[in-house]
Amino acid sequence: MDRWVGKTAVVTGASSGIGSGIAVGFANAGINVIGLARRTEPIEVLKSQVTGSGSITAHHCDVSSAEDVAATFKWINETFGCVHILVNNAGIFVTGGITDAGDDMISENDIIAILDTNLKGTILCARHAIASMRSNNFDGHVININSIAGHYVPMSSKFNVYTSSKYGVTGFTAGLLNELADHKNKIKVTSVSPGLVNTSLNVVAATTTDMPALRPKDIADACLYVLSTPPTVNINELTITPVTERRL
Template identity: 75%
Template sequence: MDRWVGKTAVVTGASSGIGAALSVELANAGVNVVGLARRTAPIDALKSQVKGVGSITARQCDVSSAGGVAAAFQWIEDSFGCVHILINNAGVLLQGGITDVGNDMLSEEDVLSVIDINLKGPILCARHAIASMRSNDFDGHVVNINSIAGHYVPWSSKFNVYTSTKYGITGFTASLLNELSDHNNKIKVTSVSPGLVRTAMATGAEDHVPALRPKDVADAVLYVLSTPPTVNINELTITPVTERRL
């Protein structure tokens, strides 16, 4: 992680769960973190956990809003300069049906919210982050927090369009890698796909079911970032020991 000390990382969905753990671990590794979320107070509260030489700065941003994302990245560029690392972590899972066959159909607003936050947001953020990396002539790293649900559809239909968005992240990561390769660009892109993680999103999961801690996922991301400039981990799947296919 030495090459990232003093550099700037943007973490979306930084107010809780994996995003909060990532912000703290990166700051403790010497990285200056800009945490994006709709609520900034929880990000500000993370500063007390920073023991390293890095920092955490909160910025309000709804990643589903193209204008909001553009404004946030312009502010980051003006305040910090280059975006060296982008971690697309913001995500939402709203349980319910795609249709009304089970009498629990999600509202149209909820369906569009899941798609906008989980898929549109990462694409918008990556476009701005890569533009910053290129304008500053820096070979940075984009990490997309995916899910095992981006590789197979779990047994429960309550995942509804969430799985579609995570399959979309798998495809987006591969497409972005191909585009960068076509132009001999050395910016890295990695998809990190956790199994069940004990976060607010996993509310309802049984306590005895094996699950990762948010810090486990953060440690995996730091491992990905620590690889040498000549090595890219395209996909990393991380699950708790004894987790079965959901």
């Protein structure tokens, strides 16, 4: 981990849940974190939890907006010099059906918001982060926070288009790895796919009390593990589930 001490990590969706856990975990490991979210106040509160040599800086960004993402990364490059690590974590999960087959169909606006945040935002941020890494000749690391729902369709219909967006993240990660390999670029890309996590998004566990769940800190520790690999090693995919979790 020594190579990352003092470096800059951008963490999207850092205002709560997995994102806030990653922001604090990285800062405690000596990494300077720029936490992006539509709400910056909760990120400011995280500063009091930092006990390591790193830091947390909050900045407003709506990753579903191409203009907002471009302006944010321009500010990051001008202020901090280089994006060394990107954690694409921002995501939304809306409960309800895709169609009117049931009585809980989600709106078209919700469908668009899920795809824009979970998939489009991930792609846009990765493009800007990799451009920053390349312009600074730094072999950085892009970590996409995926989901087990990005690898198989859970039996619960509550996952609706969320599953589609996470399958997209799986495909994007694989495609990006291929592209970088084609050009002999040593920037690493990893998809981290948690099972149930104890966050506000966890609507399934909320209605299934006997299901174990991971903590945001567990995902942060997994990301730090991914970063700790030597320059010649890349973990393409890391799936994490709590002990005794059964297939959803």
